[in-house]
Amino acid sequence: MSTSTDQRYTKVEHKKSFQLSMLLYDQRYRSITIQVFFLFMLMLGAAWLIDNTVNNLRALGKDFSFAFLNNPAGYDINQRPVEYNSQMTHGRAALVGFLNTMILAVMACVLATVLGVVAGVLRLSNNWIVGRLMTVYVEVFRNIPTLLWILIFGAIMTEAMPAPSAFRGDTPAASMIFNESVAITNRGVYIPAIMFARDLGSLQVGPVAPSISWLLVIVIIAAGIWANKLLIAHATRVQNATGVRPKTWWKSILILFGPIILFFIALGAHLDYPELRGFNFAGGTHLRNSLIAMWLGLGIYTGAFIAEIVRAGILAINKGQTEAAYALGLQPGKTMRLVILPQALRVIIPPLISNYLNITKNTSLGLAVGYMDLRSTLGGITINQTGRELEGMMLMMLIYLAISLTISGVLNVYNSRVKLKER
Amino acid sequence: MSNIESQTIAFVRDTMIPEQAPPLTEAGAIKWLRENLFSGWFNSTLTLLSLAIIWWSLAAIGPWLVNTVWNAGSLSECRRILDGTGGACFAVINDRWHQLLFGFYPSHLYWRPVLALVLLFVALAPILFTGLPRKLLVFSALYPFIGYHLLWGGSIWLPISALLGFVAGGIAFILVRKVNGLAAVFAAVLAPVFWWLFLAGPFDSAMSSVLPLGLDFVRSDRFGGFLISLVIGVTGISLSLPLGILLALGRQSDMVFVKSVCVIFIEFIRGVPLITLLFTASLLLNYFLPPGTSFDLILRVIIMVTLFAAAYMAEVIRGGLAALPKGQYEAADALGLDYWKAQRLIIMPQALKISIPGIVNTFIGLFKDTTLVVFIGLLDPIGLSNAIRASTDWQGIYWELFIFIGALFFIFCFGISRYSMYLERKLKTDHK
Numbered sequence: 001m002s003t004s005t006d007q008r009y010t011k012v013e014h015k016k017s018f019q020l021s022m023l024l025y026d027q028r029y030r031s032i033t034i035q036v037f038f039l040f041m042l043m044l045g046a047a048w049l050i051d052n053t054v055n056n057l058r059a060l061g062k063d064f065s066f067a068f069l070n071n072p073a074g075y076d077i078n079q080r081p082v083e084y085n086s087q088m089t090h091g092r093a094a095l096v097g098f099l100n101t102m103i104l105a106v107m108a109c110v111l112a113t114v115l116g117v118v119a120g121v122l123r124l125s126n127n128w129i130v131g132r133l134m135t136v137y138v139e140v141f142r143n144i145p146t147l148l149w150i151l152i153f154g155a156i157m158t159e160a161m162p163a164p165s166a167f168r169g170d171t172p173a174a175s176m177i178f179n180e181s182v183a184i185t186n187r188g189v190y191i192p193a194i195m196f197a198r199d200l201g202s203l204q205v206g207p208v209a210p211s212i213s214w215l216l217v218i219v220i221i222a223a224g225i226w227a228n229k230l231l232i233a234h235a236t237r238v239q240n241a242t243g244v245r246p247k248t249w250w251k252s253i254l255i256l257f258g259p260i261i262l263f264f265i266a267l268g269a270h271l272d273y274p275e276l277r278g279f280n281f282a283g284g285t286h287l288r289n290s291l292i293a294m295w296l297g298l299g300i301y302t303g304a305f306i307a308e309i310v311r312a313g314i315l316a317i318n319k320g321q322t323e324a325a326y327a328l329g330l331q332p333g334k335t336m337r338l339v340i341l342p343q344a345l346r347v348i349i350p351p352l353i354s355n356y357l358n359i360t361k362n363t364s365l366g367l368a369v370g371y372m373d374l375r376s377t378l379g380g381i382t383i384n385q386t387g388r389e390l391e392g393m394m395l396m397m398l399i400y401l402a403i404s405l406t407i408s409g410v411l412n413v414y415n416s417r418v419k420l421k422e423r
Numbered sequence: 424m425s426n427i428e429s430q431t432i433a434f435v436r437d438t439m440i441p442e443q444a445p446p447l448t449e450a451g452a453i454k455w456l457r458e459n460l461f462s463g464w465f466n467s468t469l470t471l472l473s474l475a476i477i478w479w480s481l482a483a484i485g486p487w488l489v490n491t492v493w494n495a496g497s498l499s500e501c502r503r504i505l506d507g508t509g510g511a512c513f514a515v516i517n518d519r520w521h522q523l524l525f526g527f528y529p530s531h532l533y534w535r536p537v538l539a540l541v542l543l544f545v546a547l548a549p550i551l552f553t554g555l556p557r558k559l560l561v562f563s564a565l566y567p568f569i570g571y572h573l574l575w576g577g578s579i580w581l582p583i584s585a586l587l588g589f590v591a592g593g594i595a596f597i598l599v600r601k602v603n604g605l606a607a608v609f610a611a612v613l614a615p616v617f618w619w620l621f622l623a624g625p626f627d628s629a630m631s632s633v634l635p636l637g638l639d640f641v642r643s644d645r646f647g648g649f650l651i652s653l654v655i656g657v658t659g660i661s662l663s664l665p666l667g668i669l670l671a672l673g674r675q676s677d678m679v680f681v682k683s684v685c686v687i688f689i690e691f692i693r694g695v696p697l698i699t700l701l702f703t704a705s706l707l708l709n710y711f712l713p714p715g716t717s718f719d720l721i722l723r724v725i726i727m728v729t730l731f732a733a734a735y736m737a738e739v740i741r742g743g744l745a746a747l748p749k750g751q752y753e754a755a756d757a758l759g760l761d762y763w764k765a766q767r768l769i770i771m772p773q774a775l776k777i778s779i780p781g782i783v784n785t786f787i788g789l790f791k792d793t794t795l796v797v798f799i800g801l802l803d804p805i806g807l808s809n810a811i812r813a814s815t816d817w818q819g820i821y822w823e824l825f826i827f828i829g830a831l832f833f834i835f836c837f838g839i840s841r842y843s844m845y846l847e848r849k850l851k852t853d854h855k
Binding site: 030031033034035037038039042049052053055056057059122125126127128129130133139140142143144145146147148151152155159361362364365367368375379383389390393396397400401404405408 | 458459460462466469470473474476477605609677678679680681684690691693694695696697698699702703706707709710711712713714787791792794795797798805819821822825828829832833836837840
């Protein structure tokens with residue numbers, strides 16, 4: 001470890017002229033020697049690899065181009081968040097795959113977080129049987145590969161669930177649950193869909209066409225959350241000035257839920273229930289077995305990891321913090337909200353986000369149950385059909401890399417914001 | 424006051440009152456139940472809910488698990504024996520356990536993987552338990568070559584000539600060290616490469632023709648089942664730790680170039696799913712190598728898995744390095760230790776101790792991730808379960824195979840995590 005001080009020291013001490021042997025013996029130059037050697041070896045290796053690749057491509061009569069993305073794909077994708085048919089291009093298929101990856105990742109992250117937080121908190125509870133049950137959950141799911149869980153949930157969906165025909169007849173073998181609104185069959189799960197009687201059409205943004213109604217829903221919810229934040233900030237200001245905190249809860253509820261309910265009523269929102277028609281269910285939203293298996297597999301598996309993170313985060317807070325909060329006269333609820341959680345979150349959030357990253361990367365296991373994600377479309381069928389392994393794999397890796405770097409970039413911003421300011 | 428005192432009768436109790444039994448609700452099982460299960464309405468609800476969940480899962484799975492068939496040749500025969508009652512058909516395990524464990528390894532040679540596994544534990548023992556004599560570490564160092572020879576067989580001179588490469592590196596290091604430390608490191612890297620590239624082949628063929636010794640050669644495509652998981656997992660684990668340490672040190676280094684290469688490598692590997700790296704190994708490696716070369720798929724997978732785990736390991740160890748107080752580095756400098764001595768004697772022992780949980784988690788993750796090789800056509804347990812299901816005898820059998828595979832993985836991973844807890848307790852030096 002050469003620090004700047006001892007470098008200055010040697011400079012003052014003896015001003016010898018440069019000799020070749022100093023490259024090996026002198027600390028000032030030695031690191032340059034090592035780096036040059038390292039760089040040289042690396043360049044040599046890279047040159048060798050590139051030369052081989054060029055030679056191999058020439059021998060196979062292939063060129064290096066991404067033009068295949070504009071050719072018609074010629075294969076179907078069963079789950080299409082945007083419009084797609086087999087006449088469309090490979091690029092379009094890759095986009096559909098990417099969206100499927102993101103849908104699955106978000107769904108699994110939500111499930112994993114809910115399960116993880118519940119299991120992590122319950123594992124710390126004084127209740128003996130609940131604690132044991134959660135321990136069993138965490139240990140069983142953590143120690144068995146996620147691929148196996150995905151296959152198990154896939155098999156449960158296809159093998160153990162009733163066929164749509166079982167719902168037919170006067171005394172059906174199976175029945176829909178939740179007041180005749182959800183059907184779980186071996187062809188997937190059918191849930192009610194929200195439909196608008198007066199739909200606002202869709203917006204053309206580049207390759208995708210999102211529905212204007214749903215975009216507005218997102219905007220209204222975001223605006224509600226933002227307005228609520230302003231309201232709470234105002235309440236805090238009033239409290240700081242006068243010592244009395246104005247009641248805000250009914251205003252919050254009004255701001256958060258009022259506009260969205262009005263919007264739904266204005267557009268004539270209603271539920272479209274799935275119905276048994278012919279050999280299958282129609283209407284509602286069809287969640288395919290592959291999606292359900294991936295969602296449950298990834299969500300429940302990662303939930304076990306998040307449970308451990310939450311538990312460790314809560315345990316990491318010194319007991320003195322709770323006692324200090326009680327000494328200040330804070331009630332248990334406020335102690336949790338104002339003292340424990342802000343500190344525990346600092347420990348919990350970074351590994352939590354890295355688990356979200358894991359979920360996103362593990363969506364690439366979709367192939368096991370036939371989920372058409374980015375890896376199955378661009379990295380699977382497209383590569384097989386076009387023979388463009390090199391370009392396809394590179395593009396796919398870049399996309400995954402971009403997702404990962406975005407998520408870890410968010411993590412870094414968060415980390416630097418909540419970091420303990422040390423002096 | 425004295426007035427009152429004079430009127431009271433002096434009373435001193437001279438016998439103990441016999442102890443009373445505690446109230447019924449404050450003792451024994453009832454107290455325990457009250458405190459641990461029914462301390463309030465919320466806790467009581469949770470308890471009842473958990474009991475319901477346990478009861479429900481036992482009722483669903485219990486009878487199926489109890490009513491099992493262990494001897495049958497096919498699923499249909501199983502169903503005939505079960506005679507309409509629901510029950511597990513573990514006969515498939517009885518029939519195919521050797522495949523799930525060894526893949527298509529020749530059955531008369533099963534003793535070789537078993538012996539390799541036993542020797543693996545012998546080799547691991549001195550590393551895992553410090554109470555054993557240190558001389559056993561020599562065997563641990565030789566184990567990779569013994570293990571390779573036992574599993575794959577072939578001429579005994581191949582592993583020996585590979586081993587001689589390391590010997591050549593060691594000799595070169597000792598010889599050149601007298602001249603200069605840095606040059607010795609270069610020599611120690613270059614000498615084995617030179618040996619393997621130019622001398623190992625002739626040495627191997629010459630010795631094989633003079634003294635043909637060895638075991639029957641088993642091709643890699645005969646490997647399968649847990650054998651393949653263990654081979655990939657154990658090799659990946661043991662190679663990724665040193666590589667991860669080097670990467671972590673490189674990332675902490677003052678040398679800008681070395682540091683940036685390490686950062687790019689780590690972030691790239693951590694940013695892409697393992698499965699894309701495995702596909703790179705199976706599809707793309709042919710592009711990167713000279714035309715006409717092809718080498719073993721298992722070896723390619725091991726390389727990729729090792730690189731993958733090394734990147735994660737590097738981050739775990741970097742966490743350990745960052746957690747060390749700066750004073751430790753300064754103390755090492757103050758003692759006049761050079762970089763490697765400081766790392767070896769002061770920094771690494773502490774940093775590794777801090778990162779044990781993370782390291783073990785990476786190990787477990789790596790071992791579980793070996794199941795992904797099924798996607799590139801290697802027959803790991805999951806791949807074999809698909810193959811077994813594809814046969815006419817066992818078409819449609821799911822749960823029994825999944826339970827068997829899951830149980831084996833669980834035993835391994837749970838065992839490793841328990842060992843790490845033992846290690847953490849043993850290495851704990853603070854007074855908490």
